[in-house]
Amino acid sequence: MTEPKIQLDRGDSRVTHATGLGGTIRAFFNRVKAGDLGSLPVVVGLAIIWSVFTALNPIFLSPNNLVNLLFDCSTVGIIALGIVCVLMLGEIDLSVGSMSGVGSAMVGVLWVGQGVPLPVAIGVALGLGALIGAAYATLRNRLGMPSFVSTLSGLLALLGLQLYMLGSTGSINLPYGSGFVNFGQLLMMPAWLSYALALVPGVVMVASGLRTNARRRAANLSAGSSGGLLLKAAITTAVLVAVVAYLNLGRGLPWMFGLFVGLVVVMDYALTRTQWGRSMKAVGGNAEAARRAGINVRRIYISAFMLCSMFAALGGVMSSARLASASQQAGTGDVNLNAIAAAVIGGTSLFGGRGSAWAALLGIIVIQSIANGLTLLNLSSSLRYMITGGVLAIAVIVDSLARQSRQSHGRA
């Protein structure tokens, strides 16, 4: 009889390992206690916010109001996705609001004003975003200018550019009935497609999970329990199908939200499964260590700032479709802060090195739920600003506390 071979990663008897279903659940609670909160605070916060608003005005939870909410989430959510990239490096971009304003003005001026084809106009907006982002990164790399300062001056300069482009009229209306405006206001996925998409995450989870487990067993590594995997996938699928079914009671699932979620999925893959994403986390955690490991730190900064400004420009383009106009107000007011707040509320640390693309999605749903709920209650924007500011403060406090707890539990 031969001894069962000890798995490579189970040599140390001091470590308790999660086994089976119960273990998976226990491990989750232990992680939370150690300050590795993940998306738990957001989900809890969201549940509270939704309960309060539903109690105050039942319309809040009506399918069509939620569909509206998703439309509103998409534009600022795309901007927040870029913010996640720069926050990951411990940097900030305060000019995303103005950049989105320039993006929307670009569509108005080029497409409606000059008759340039729409894709070209959007391309120019994105290209300008890439240029601006590269400029911020270069200022940081070559001159050591803190991004906080360079993007603050960018905020003003880009706002000036936006006002200059729109000229004396101040706003350009986009043609109602055009595919572009329909995309921003009306277009819904067919019901069958939305249901099919709701099934995809669960299927992918099970398929890739089983494959990874098999590979790990073959390589003599411990593998997660199939029960836990199936449970997670089942819960995810059930939740998603329920959400889609509920939305289909109203107008359905907006294509624009689909675009946003698609971008989130792509960014999540890039951040967690590629060398680039690994380098981003490393630079955010310890830039000098990353440099000594041979990572081209400057290039990482350039890529992050370029992505951030490009997402901001794209968000602006989408908001022009949503509003059917490119105006001087686009991107001003609370857009900037909402995008940053969304990334932080979703769980991206201001201190760098931690965050995920899903933070943008979760965070923007929280922010827009508050805005939407307060509008339903007929509260003025003055109160809305105060409450959003308060929520941002709470999110930052949670971030700081979780960081302290992580440090004392050795999870950095």
Added chain:
Amino acid sequence: MAHRPTGRTPRGEVLLSLRGISKNFGAVSALTGIDLDVHAGEVVALVGDNGAGKSTLVKVLAGVHQPTSGTITFQGRPVTMASPSAALDLGIATVFQDLALCENLDVVANIFLGQELNPLRLDEVAMEVRAWTLLHELAARIPSVREPIASLSGGQRQTVAIARSLLMDPRIIMLDEPTAALGVAQTAEVLNLVERVREKGLGVIMISHNMEDVRAVADRIVVLRLGRNNGVFTPDASNQELVGAITGATDNAVSRREGRIQAGRAQAEDAL
């Protein structure tokens, strides 16, 4: 690893050669006119007091600092290490005194940082297996490679840093106080490792304050003092000579004790 020179240097031949390396930090001259040769299959110990410039020299060779003057020749060709990645590409791997790990990443991610397998679709399983293999070679006591570095002890972190330097099959390994935080078994394992690496014909530069460790593995002991070369010794040099070269003083507690011991021995011989 784009333009790594091909072919191994036969053992015994000069692998790396420094001539007149100086490094100034503002008004401080951390290094002045340093000469150093490392042969293939040779362990060079770099010793000196705190602030003697050992780590600075290692960082110059690792591409972290640029020398103010002097030339570096690697495998017979003059080279400039403009960045750490240039040094890594040449095959110079370094374990830094401050380890230079990313605390927010886990052990596997740190070992493979900048060298990930399959950049567009990270191969986590293969990386984890390789990480465990490297760690087992070092007799590492690491509970889990999927925990962030922040949760590891000082010695465990040091082991991770050493494992990382072995990953890419380097030509020269530089270890800056690699055993400072290690336990008995792990220190022995690192010294074993240094010997194994030498057997493979690699060059090793090891910095240590522990003369026992230095004598155990070094082929040559190079002493730095106040940023200058202060003698080259063989491992059988007496403690007195070494301490004298390191501190620059011939009269100190160590040499007096050595003197007493020798005097005692002489007396004992006389008595016989």
